[in-house]
Amino acid sequence: MSGTSTPGSGTGSEGAAPHEVAVLVRPGVLPMELGLVHQIFSRARAADGRYGYRVRTCAPRPGTVTTDADFTVGVEHGTDVLDTAHTVIIPASHAADEGADVLGDGMREALARLGPQTRIASICTAAFVLAEAGLLTRQRATxxxxxxxxxxxxxPDVLLDPDVLFTDNGRVLTAGGEASGIDLCLHLVRQDMGSAVANEVARRTVVPPFRHGGQAPYIPYPAPENSHSPGTAELREWMLSTIDRPVTLAALAAQAHVSVRTLTRRFQDEIGMSPLDWLLRQRVGLARELLETSDLPVEQIAARCGFGTAAGMRRHFIAAIGVSPRSYRATFRGP
Structure with missing residues (x-):
């Protein structure tokens, strides 16, 4: 992979210099993201005990840098450290990422210092920085x-995948959220130094070495509504009141005293999806709530939400959320 086979790539071979990691920060940086990069890479050791990485924090304007918390951080290095970095990681800065001038305050000039083989990664909304710089054009990102x-x-020219924890295009990588930065950093350690080292870092950090699923389990799951178009409101209330019962599109149309075609058009206009898709979202949403807040067995939840069987609920739940109902419960309620 580009950037990992350069001299000093941190493989732990005899005489190899540590892989240089530069963390490029800006005003408003998220402290958790800044800290997790140092936490993961600084614990990666080769079999002979030598550290695989050297991590340095830099900024376009070194010195005191604000965070999104009530404290600042002191950044010693300027962007000259980017000249020799093998990997550059940009944490999010909520104060700047989604603004029009995301490459202002020296960021454009900083990125221009990167060599064509330098590996670069963003965490959370720092993907806006990479996209604005043209590094994600026609690339998969999150x-x-x-x-x-x-x-x-x-x-619109970026192939955005909002569900995954991170993406890897070879030279350019992106992570979905703050904690996803841990997944991304462990992924890089795994590529550079092998699974054994990455797993040991994960154990020391008390995090899973690899998380299954994506961002979907953490995203609120309401159906889109249009409060100015209440034409299907009465039918939707009835669907929710009978959510535990099987229903067909023809039965819904009969309940609303319209044709199937008319009902489908009204739902699409008002809700942005078909009646059965809307009902499925409500069932998954109710299942999530019951998995989080109740001790009901999965079989009972499946019946109460209209899935019929636990197997049916599992199939739809994985398709919508990316993990099984039992895994979801373990994440949000505990084993």
């Missing part, structure tokens, strides 16, 4: 789920 629609409007 960002925090709250910023997805804004990102799509600004960068």
């Amino acid at each position: 960002t925090h789920w709250l910023a997805v629609e804004h990102f799509r409007r600004r960068f």
